[in-house]
Amino acid sequence: MHRLIIRLLTAVITLSIGLTVSRVLRLPPPPQPIQPVITSDPIVVIPPIPEVPDLPPEPNPAQGADLSIGVAVDGEDPPTYQLRYIKLAKHRTTIVKLDLGEYLDSSEVTLYFRSRTARYRILQRYRTSMTISAEGPHVDLIDWRHFDSQWELLNSPRPDLFHTVPAEQMDVEFPRTSRADIVKEARRHIGKDWPDLLELAKTCRGPNDGACLVGVSSIYLKIQKQVHGRWIDAAVVEFQIPMGC
Numbered sequence: 119m120h121r122l123i124i125r126l127l128t129a130v131i132t133l134s135i136g137l138t139v140s141r142v143l144r145l146p147p148p149p150q151p152i153q154p155v156i157t158s159d160p161i162v163v164i165p166p167i168p169e170v171p172d173l174p175p176e177p178n179p180a181q182g183a184d185l186s187i188g189v190a191v192d193g194e195d196p197p198t199y200q201l202r203y204i205k206l207a208k209h210r211t212t213i214v215k216l217d218l219g220e221y222l223d224s225s226e227v228t229l230y231f232r233s234r235t236a237r238y239r240i241l242q243r244y245r246t247s248m249t250i251s252a253e254g255p256h257v258d259l260i261d262w263r264h265f266d267s268q269w270e271l272l273n274s275p276r277p278d279l280f281h282t283v284p285a286e287q288m289d290v291e292f293p294r295t296s297r298a299d300i301v302k303e304a305r306r307h308i309g310k311d312w313p314d315l316l317e318l319a320k321t322c323r324g325p326n327d328g329a330c331l332v333g334v335s336s337i338y339l340k341i342q343k344q345v346h347g348r349w350i351d352a353a354v355v356e357f358q359i360p361m362g363c
Contacts, residue, residue: 185341185353188228206341206353215358222337222357223285229278229341237344238352240280241269244288247335248295249361250304250319257315258361260335262303265291269340282337292325292332300330333361 185206206212216222229238246265249258267288272280297320304319315329322330337357342349 186230187339187341187355188230189222189225189357204355206355208353211338212353212355213358214355216360218360220359221285222282222359223288225282227272227280227282227339229280231278237277239274239342239344239349240272241340241342242272242283243267243269243338243340244283244334245336245338246290246292246332247361248292248300248325249331249333250300250315250322251329251331252315252318255315256361257304257308257312258335259303259307260361262307263293263295264335265293265332267291272339282339285334288334290326290332290334295325297323300324333359335359335361 185208186204187206188203204212204214227240229240231238244267247258247260248262249256270283272282274280300322301316301319304316308315318329321328324330325332336359339355339357340351341353341355343352344350
């Protein structure tokens, strides 16, 4: 029995020594080859910029003015905002000359005033004049006869904002005028410098006939202020519109 135990211990010690030696003598695995890294320039994807619709500019009223207006003049299709800020004169009519293709009908008028407690309103009227047209070249008789409409109170969605009258509500009227009246005024206006246009004037039997056309030549805005329950005139602005185009 004693011998059997000694043999078992000898076998266990021998096995342990063998395992230890095998671990010590075990060689490390061969190194793995390093794979090359392929690089390329990064691709940046820029998202498309969405189109931004035209918006009205920020308010910028005339500096130092007790009373001024900003008018959104429509001159393109689709319409764009072309605000004009106009300082209003107190004792005379302020004149603004519009460019070709600019319109004031169906526009917004913003009124700027210092007193926040004051009440204002705006009235509009229009004036018609005659032009003699040669299908391009023309003569505007703006210092002759006119038709002046009645003053019309503008719609006001808020105390400082007003909407002008649409073009379809402006009747192209003109005082009764004969052919002799037209020829006489044309001769006085152009003299002998434009004989062809004078001959065209002789074909007009009256307003809106032949080469004689009637159109809106001016639009007036009258600003009134309420004082002690009465409306008094504060300012008038005249927008002169190019004719014959």
